[in-house]
Amino acid sequence: MADASDDQDPFFERVRAVVAQIPPGRVTTYGDIAEHLGRRGAARTVGWALNDAVGSGLPCHRVVNRNGVLTGKRHFETPRVMEERLRSEGVEFVDEDRVNLDEHWWTPSDAA
DNA sequence: ATCTTGACCTCTA
DNA sequence: CTAGAGGCCAAGA
Numbered sequence: 806m807a808d809a810s811d812d813q814d815p816f817f818e819r820v821r822a823v824v825a826q827i828p829p830g831r832v833t834t835y836g837d838i839a840e841h842l843g844r845r846g847a848a849r850t851v852g853w854a855l856n857d858a859v860g861s862g863l864p865c866h867r868v869v870n871r872n873g874v875l876t877g878k879r880h881f882e883t884p885r886v887m888e889e890r891l892r893s894e895g896v897e898f899v900d901e902d903r904v905n906l907d908e909h910w911w912t913p914s915d916a917a
Numbered sequence: 918a919t920c921t922t923g924a925c926c927t928c929t930a
Numbered sequence: 931c932t933a934g935a936g937g938c939c940a941a942g943a
Contacts, residue, residue, distance in 0.1 A: 815939085815940090816939065816940080817939095817940085834925090834926095835924075835925055835926080836925070836926055836927090839925080839926085839938080839939095840926095844938065844939075845926075845927085845937095845938080846925080846926060846927075846936090846937045846938040846939090847925085847926095847937090847938045847939055847940095848924095848925035848926050848938080849923060849924085849925050849926085849937090849938065849939065849940085850923095850925090850938065850939040850940060851924085851925075851939090852923065852924035852925065853923065853924080853939075853940055853941075854924095854939095854940090855924060856923080856924065856941095857941095859924095865924080868924080869924090870924075870925065870926085871925075871926065871927095875924090876924050876925080877924030878924085879924075880924055881924095
């Protein structure tokens with residue numbers, strides 16, 4: 806297994822690693838993750854990674870857009886899951902689909 | 918192999 | 931202030 810086939814470090818794997826390290830009660834943004842990985846405008850790709858992460862055990866509900874809006878709630882099993890989960894963790898909502906980033910903003914650099 | 922879509926962000930007019 | 935376009939990476943048809 807020393808072939809160039811087991812290299813799982815493109816972008817997907819890295820995004821998942823970061824999202825998996827998001828502590829409860831905290832929220833992060835796509836742009837922050839992308840920027841932390843070295844890609845500033847690759848925020849879209851981050852979402853793609855989560856698209857495959859749904860059901861993989863990743864707390865994708867803790868990832869919101871720059872405005873703190875639960876953009877990806879529609880991709881969940883049920884749009885309600887995302888909101889219910891965040892609320893269950895102690896996250897406060899300033900709007901129907903907007904969380905208080907000023908109170909629960911977590912960054913990849915805050916890990917460890 | 919090519920084109921389109923996709924859970925985004927940022928800049929410029 | 932609002933509106934429009936560009937850029938990034940990956941997967942599906």
